[in-house]
Amino acid sequence: MGGSSTTESEDGVLSADSPMSNDGDNISEGSNGGVVLKKGPWTSAEDAILVDYVKKHGEGNWNAVQKHSGLSRCGKSCHLRWANHLRPNLKKGAFTSEEEQLIIELHAKMGNKWARMAAHLPGRTDNEIKNYWNTRVKRRQRAGLPLYPSELCLQESQQQHSSPGTYGGDKGCHDILQSNGYETPDVMFDSCNILSYAPEFPDISASGSMFDGFSYPQFYSFVPQSIGFQKHTQVRDEPMSEYVANEALLFDRTQPDSCDNKMSQSLGLYFPYDPEHKKLLPFGVNQDSHFMSNVIFSASKHFSGAQKLELPSLQYQEMGFGMWDPAPQSVDSTVQSPLSGPLPSHCPSPQSSGLLEDLLYEAKALRKSEYQSSMTTSTNISPEDITYSSALKTCSMEFKDYIDPGSPPGNSMESIFNGCTPTVTTESSLQREMPVHKVKSEVFDQTCILDGERKEILNQSARSRPDAILGSCWVKQSAYFSNQQGSVTNAIASLLGNDLRTELENTSASGSSTRALGSCTWNNMPAVYQMSELPWTLPK
DNA sequence: AAAGCCCCCAACCGCATTGCC
DNA sequence: TGGCAATGCGGTTGGGGGCTT
Numbered sequence: 197m198g199g200s201s202t203t204e205s206e207d208g209v210l211s212a213d214s215p216m217s218n219d220g221d222n223i224s225e226g227s228n229g230g231v232v233l234k235k236g237p238w239t240s241a242e243d244a245i246l247v248d249y250v251k252k253h254g255e256g257n258w259n260a261v262q263k264h265s266g267l268s269r270c271g272k273s274c275h276l277r278w279a280n281h282l283r284p285n286l287k288k289g290a291f292t293s294e295e296e297q298l299i300i301e302l303h304a305k306m307g308n309k310w311a312r313m314a315a316h317l318p319g320r321t322d323n324e325i326k327n328y329w330n331t332r333v334k335r336r337q338r339a340g341l342p343l344y345p346s347e348l349c350l351q352e353s354q355q356q357h358s359s360p361g362t363y364g365g366d367k368g369c370h371d372i373l374q375s376n377g378y379e380t381p382d383v384m385f386d387s388c389n390i391l392s393y394a395p396e397f398p399d400i401s402a403s404g405s406m407f408d409g410f411s412y413p414q415f416y417s418f419v420p421q422s423i424g425f426q427k428h429t430q431v432r433d434e435p436m437s438e439y440v441a442n443e444a445l446l447f448d449r450t451q452p453d454s455c456d457n458k459m460s461q462s463l464g465l466y467f468p469y470d471p472e473h474k475k476l477l478p479f480g481v482n483q484d485s486h487f488m489s490n491v492i493f494s495a496s497k498h499f500s501g502a503q504k505l506e507l508p509s510l511q512y513q514e515m516g517f518g519m520w521d522p523a524p525q526s527v528d529s530t531v532q533s534p535l536s537g538p539l540p541s542h543c544p545s546p547q548s549s550g551l552l553e554d555l556l557y558e559a560k561a562l563r564k565s566e567y568q569s570s571m572t573t574s575t576n577i578s579p580e581d582i583t584y585s586s587a588l589k590t591c592s593m594e595f596k597d598y599i600d601p602g603s604p605p606g607n608s609m610e611s612i613f614n615g616c617t618p619t620v621t622t623e624s625s626l627q628r629e630m631p632v633h634k635v636k637s638e639v640f641d642q643t644c645i646l647d648g649e650r651k652e653i654l655n656q657s658a659r660s661r662p663d664a665i666l667g668s669c670w671v672k673q674s675a676y677f678s679n680q681q682g683s684v685t686n687a688i689a690s691l692l693g694n695d696l697r698t699e700l701e702n703t704s705a706s707g708s709s710t711r712a713l714g715s716c717t718w719n720n721m722p723a724v725y726q727m728s729e730l731p732w733t734l735p736k
Numbered sequence: 737a738a739a740g741c742c743c744c745c746a747a748c749c750g751c752a753t754t755g756c757c
Numbered sequence: 758t759g760g761c762a763a764t765g766c767g768g769t770t771g772g773g774g775g776c777t778t
Contacts (some may be wrong), residue, residue: 237746239774259763275764276747311766327769334743447739 238277242267246274247282255283282339289321291328300332301327304344354649 234242249265255278258271267274280286291299295317308329310322317325336343400614 235748257763271763272749280746323746329745439764478773483765673749 197649221492232268233262233273235273238269238281243277243282246277250278250282280323283321286321291324293321295320296328299328300344542593 238246245265246261246269249261249267253260253264258275258278261267261271261274264271269277298317299313302316306312308326310326312328314322333343407558483564491691
C-alpha cells in the first residue's frame with residue numbers, strides 16, 4: 197500500500213492463505229527492537245490477534261500491541277486498523293442517502309475535518325468519509341457539477357457569513373474553490389465586499405438576490421461605493437468558483453409554496469436539483485434553515501491594499517452583529533466555529549465537540565439572540581423574521597418600495613432598503629402590488645422544464661451569468677415599473693446605486709439600459725447576452 | 737478473452753497535538 | 758519548561774477489481 201513499503205521475507209504472523217503470503221509481505225525494518233514490522237493489507241489472522249489484544253487490554257497503548265501480542269505491526273497501524281475496521285459498531289457498506297446528505301452538509305460547514313465529521317456519523321470513520329468525499333469531488337468535477345448542491349451553497353455562505361473569522365471554512369472553501377477545478381492561487385481579494393448587517397439592512401439578503409446569477413467566471417461586483425458597502429477585496433480576472441459566486445446568492449427557500457418561492461421563481465431562481473439523488477431538493481437543505489448573506493466580491497479598482505487571502509470569508513473579524521472588521525488577518529483554520537445560525541435539526545450541535553469553536557459558537561449564538569431581541573423590540577417583527585427572514589421578503593419589499601410612487605427614482609439601494617419596513621409580505625399582498633407572474637412564467641419555464649443534471653447545469657449556467665437574473669427578471673421588472681415611473685436607467689440605478697447611474701445614463705443613450713448595465717458592469721463578459729434565451733427587449 | 741483504463745478504498749506517511757515525565 | 762512518546766488527523770498512495778474497448 198504505502199509507497200515506501202518494501203518486500204522482504206514472510207512475516208510469521210501471516211496465515212498460510214493470506215494474500216500477503218502469496219505475494220510476499222511488505223516488511224519494513226522496524227526500529228522496534230529490531231523486529232521487522234509488517235506493512236500492507238491486514239490479514240484475518242492479524243485482525244484476530246489485534247481484536248484479541250484489545251479485548252484483553254483495551255484500546256490505547258498501541259505500541260504495546262506488538263510487544264504483547266507478537267503482532268508485527270507498528271502501533272500506529274494497529275490503531276488505524278482497529279479504528280477503521282475492527283472496532284465494534286462500525287457501519288459497513290455504502291453510505292445511505294441520509295448519510296451522504298449529512299456529509300455534504302457537514303463538509304460545507306467544517307471543510308476537510310474528517311474526524312469531526314465522523315463524530316456526526318456513528319459507525320463511520322473519518323477515512324470512509326474522506327474517501328467518499330474525494331470520490332464525490334472527482335465525480336462532480338467530471339460531471340461539471342458544483343461540489344455542493346446549489347441550495348447548500350447558499351446555506352454555507354450564510355453560515356460562513358454568520359460567523360466570519362471563526363468559521364473553519366477555509367479548508368472547505370478552498371475545497372470548494374478547487375472542486376470545480378478552479379484553482380485560485382493568485383486571486384487577490386483586496387476588496388471582498390461584506391455587506392454589513394447595518395441597521396438599514398436588517399436583512400441584506402435581498403441584495404444578494406439581485407446578484408443571483410453572478411458566478412464564475414465573470415463575477416464582478418458592481419456594488420457602487422455610494423451604497424456604502426464595505427469594500428475590501430479585489431478579485432482579479434481569475435476564474436472564480438461557483439461557490440464564491442454563491443456567496444452572493446441569498447434566498448430563503450424555506451417555504452416552497454410561499455410567496456418567497458414564487459418570487460424566487462419570478463426572479464429566475466432555480467430549483468435545486470440533486471442529480472445524485474435524482475430528485476428536486478426542497479429549497480434549503482433544511483426547512484428550518486434560513487440565511488442571511490452578506491458577501492459581495494468586488495472587482496472594484498477603488499480600493500487599494502490588496503490582501504492575498506486564502507478565503508474571503510475568513511478575513512473578517514466579527515465586531516458585532518452588524519459589522520465585520522474588514523481588517524484582513526490570518527485566521528487559524530483550526531479555530532473553527534460551526535454555525536452561528538440555527539443548526540439544522542438533524543445536524544448535531546457542535547456544542548458537543550468540546551472545542552474552542554464551541555465556545556465561539558455559543559458566544560455568537562448569544563450575541564445573535566441579543567441582536568434579534570433588539571430587533572424585535574424595534575421593528576415589531578419577530579426574531580424569526582429577522583434571523584430567518586426571507587431574502588425574498590426583502591426582495592419583495594424592494595419591489596414594493598420601488599413601485600411606490602413616493603419612491604423617487606434613482607434612489608440608492610440603501611435608500612430603498614431604508615424604505616422597507618421589514619414586515620412579512622404575504623403572497624397575496626405581493627401579487628397585488630406587482631405583476632410578478634408576468635415574469636415568472638417565462639423564467640420558471642426555462643428553469644424547470646429540464647430534468648436531472650442538465651437542469652442543474654443550466655441553473656449554474658444561468659447563475660453564472662449575471663445578466664441572467666438581471667436581464668430576465670430584475671431589469672424587466674425594473675423596466676416594467678420604469679415605464680410607469682421613469683427611465684429604465686433610473687430603475688436600475690436605483691437598485692445598483694448612483695455610482696452606476698451615470699454610466700447607465702451614458703450608455704443607455706445608444707441602447708437599452710439593460711445592455712448598458714451589462715456593459716458597464718460586466719464589461720469583461722463576452723457576449724453578455726447572447727447566451728441568454730431570455731428576452732432582452734424591454735417591454736414597451 | 738485480453739488489455740487497458742479507471743475508480744474505490746485500505747493503508748501509509750508526515751505533521752500537529754496532547755500527555756507525561 | 759523542555760523533551761519525548763503516544764495519539765490524532767489529514768493528505769496521499771497504490772493495489773485490486775470492475776468496466777470498457
